[in-house]
Amino acid sequence: MSSPRSESIADLQRLRRGRPRRGWLTRSFRLQVMLLVGVLLAGMLLAQGAYLNHRKGEIVSQQMGERALAVALSVASIPELIAAFDDPDPSATIQPIAERIRRETGARYVVVGNTDSLRYSHPLPERLGKRMVGGDNDRALLHGESYVSEATGSLGEAMRGKTPVFDAEGNIIGIVSVGFMLDRVAMDVTEHTSLGWWLVALMIVLGFAGAYLLSRHLKKVILGLEPYEIARLAMEKEAILQSIHEGILAVNREGQITLVNQQARRFLGLPPAERVLGQPIQQVVPNSRLSEVLERGERQFDQEMWLGDHPVVVNRVPILDGGEIEGAVSTFRSRREIVDLSNALSAASRDVDMLRAQAHEYSNKLYTISGMLQLDRIDDALALIHQENARQQEQMSFLMQHVADPVISGTLLGKMTRARELCVALEIDEHSSLSSPLTVTGQEVMMTVIGNLLDNACHAAQQRGNDGQVRLFFTDLGEQLLIEVEDNGPGVAAEHVEAIFDEGFSTKPGKHRGLGLALVSRLCREHGGAITLEESELGGACFTAVLDRSLCRTSQPVEAGSPLS
Known part of the structure; x- marks a missing residue:
């Protein structure tokens, strides 16, 4: 034998099959949930990935610049290179040192120049003795600063570390420029951030998969109904609750009112629902027995009582979930029509009983009077009649x-x-x-x-x-x-x-x-x-x-x- 819950679920499923068709996006709650959760998660992951990878790129670029500057500082502190500035042909000593360091550090170039920015070393020997390109040497040659800059040199756009070369007396005698090409820096940044983007893509895929599973679960929980169907059922339920002639009052496990319809408020003389909902039942209805139902879980059916001048029949049942009492519901059914009919029937029954008793009583008296008259006892018959009449008048x-x-x-x-x-x-x-x-x-x-x-x-x-x-x-x-x-x-x-x-x-x-x-x-x-x-x-x-x-x-x-x- 099927349970009421299975029958209600079957009714809802039949309602779902018979619902009107709508647009593919608006009618599919599961698709809406999947897209909403998936897109939201993808947006958050992309934003976070973009920020983290941007920061990682900045850090890689900064490290490349610091590396170029560290190489430049190392070159500028080589004693042989400093002493070579006093030679008739400084390039003969400086060029081999610079090229060796360039190959060992992986830099694109290591250029050493004098105070006039004339090159003493360069990856391309034919450019020795020519002026350095970029226009960013003044901070080192004039102010003695060591710094990182981005400029376009003779080999292209590069990130360069620059530092001055000092002699033994601390005078600026030249400049060292170590450069890494920006396209190489960009390749390094891409190499270091590609794994992060792959992880973001993987998390987006997993997010959409989780959104799909979540949408399936939610769809199952709401019995396969769409939001507009749930809203319609809620409005229909509210209309039914407010229009039926039975009063309905429900409380949760704490004894707080969760539902009260118009008829219940009329029976109990309660204020509007918004002032009643959430209030303890004992404060609103002091003589309510719903607390007994919450404590004992017992059902009470067809309990007759008076609410003011109105007779009602009350049913009280607990709300059970897995054997646990989650609340209780009380219904009030008016007995006014039944009472009116019962009163009419009772009055008719009393009249019948009274007439039957009177008929029985007076038939005996009539027989008695008839016998007296037949025996010619007229005075006694009249006395009996007067006696009976006096008693009736006395009662009335x-x-x-x-x-x-x-x-x-x-x-x-x-x-x-x-x-x-x-x-x-x-x-x-x-x-x-x-x-x-x-x-x-x-x-x-x-x-x-x-x-x-x-x-x-x-x-x-x-x-x-x-x-x-x-x-x-x-x-x-x-x-x-x-x-x-x-x-x-x-x-x-x-x-x-x-x-x-x-x-x-x-x-x-x-x-x-x-x-x-x-x-x-x-x-x-x-x-x-x-x-x-x-x-x-x-x-x-x-x-x-x-x-x-x-x-x-x-x-x-x-x-x-x-x-x-």
Whole structure:
């Protein structure tokens, strides 16, 4: 059986196959990544290689110039060469020395001249005695400096080291010029930098190969989708999240909100999303149970609760990645329509039950009156009719005077009729009162609490036979709503007291039991109250439910004695 993840991946792949075609460059994310990374890496390598090789060329050129100058300084310090300046024919001594040094050092030429720049040595003998070419001898002959220069001599453009020749008294008597041709220097530079360029080229090739592998990996990670497809899916997802009728709230492993849609903000009364995202869930929604999901990793489904006046069903599930909890998601599904339908069905069911009970009760009374009339007991029949009418009027009058909410009045009237059908005496304490009408939520909660408690009490009191008795007290005086229901049944065993409010626990036989008291207990907790169990003065059990008075409307209380709508 395929997993949901594999099905979603298959859907994305089908979407990819069915996407519209675009230009070869814009539609291929892999090609874009490869070109972008490759070109960027190639540009960086070329720039770095050019700089390094340029610096290397400068260093080679500088070393060649320093080499030429070192040779010139060595030649200028030879004693034989210095002494030859006083000979009638200096070239006879200087030429052999200069040529030997030229061949040993690899220089293009070693030229020695006098203070008039007339040559005493030259690689070409026919140029002996002629003036040196280049015009760069003044610094040596006039100022006695040793330096490196680039100039065009008789043999071509060269890098030359020049230094003066001093006699024993320190006077300048001549000049030595050692030259390396610039084309030779350029060849040396090329030879030394070619390896660097080959390495740069190799790194560029490897860079493009790495860019290709990276693009393949990224393409695999994003399930083969193109950027515009991912952007479209993101916009569609956002549109779906904001348009659905379910509220969605997600947190990360630190409990910070990462996603909240419009419906969730409406349910929870939250500010705009940009003010909520990144905030701890406990600060934004103090009663949230998502922290329990993050701690335990347990899933919570179909949890019913009220958000303000809105009933919702909540699901909470952890986000797992490799068995690790990475976050949690909570969804809120409105129960308003279901609740409205349930209320309508409950009201119809109550009406049916009440009518059925009344029909059963009044059919017995009609049979009794018919028998009395047949026995010619007219006065007794009239007395029975007056007695029944007085009781009904008394019940209606009490409810009209003490209960301001018509829905609760109808519920109590139905329960009283149902109790008579079960042969249980249901008594409403004369000090009971509900002076303010309830909100829609208040009506739902009060009907549930009173209905379940009276049903359980009547069931318990029914075990006493015709002596069954149930007493109801309620009031909205003070800051809370108080409902107290007691009976003269067998009560609750001591070993069951702790579990009586647990969902699924029941002392009654049969399936689908143990829901009523659990529901009442949860509603009391959710609405600022609680429910307690103690022994009744009637001998059975006494349940006391406390609810927050916010379930009552804030409008002016209804005057006592106002008619039921």
